[in-house]
Amino acid sequence: MSKLKRIISLVIFVPLGIVLIVLAVANRQSVTLALNPFxxxxxxxxxxxxxxxFLILAVLIGMAxxxxxxxxxxxxxxxxxxxxxxEAMKWQGQHAAATTPRTVSQLPSK
Structure with a gap:
């Protein structure tokens, strides 16, 4: 499944990167982004x-x-x-304590 994810990501991200590079080269002119609509x-x-x-910033903000x-x-x-x-660690710890062999000093005395 990991190889399939890698192939799919390559099929999507490589063309996307190429498109962004082409847009960056073609759109080098300066533009003004006005934040006051009035x-x-x-x-x-x-x-x-x-x-x-602005294009690259929009992509990065969208990804974030x-x-x-x-x-x-x-x-x-x-x-x-x-x-x-x-829970698994708790159960594993209880199982390990129950199956650990006892030494002579840990055996109950008569």
Whole structure:
């Protein structure tokens, strides 16, 4: 299953990377991102940069948000795994104590 995941990720991420590189090369002109919808000419709330920086920044922000949401949604499974691991260690410890051979000094005296 691991090889299948690797192949699928290569099939998705390699073309995506190529598209981003092509867009970055083709869009080197400077653009202004206006953050004030009511007065776009306001220079206090605007940023000028090459367009490819905005593209790459949008992809990185999207990846970070997607990763955070995935991590948040899988929290219950990680919690369940921790609880089950503690229970397994507890049971394994009890089993090891019950099956450990006793030395002469640990045997009950008559």
């Amino acid at each position: 007065r776009p000419e306001d220079s206090m709330l605007s940023v000028s940069a090459p367009f490819f920086l 948000i997607g990763s955070a949401v995935t991590w948040w949604n899988q929290g219950r499974y990680r919690r369940q795994a921790r609880v089950e691991a503690r």
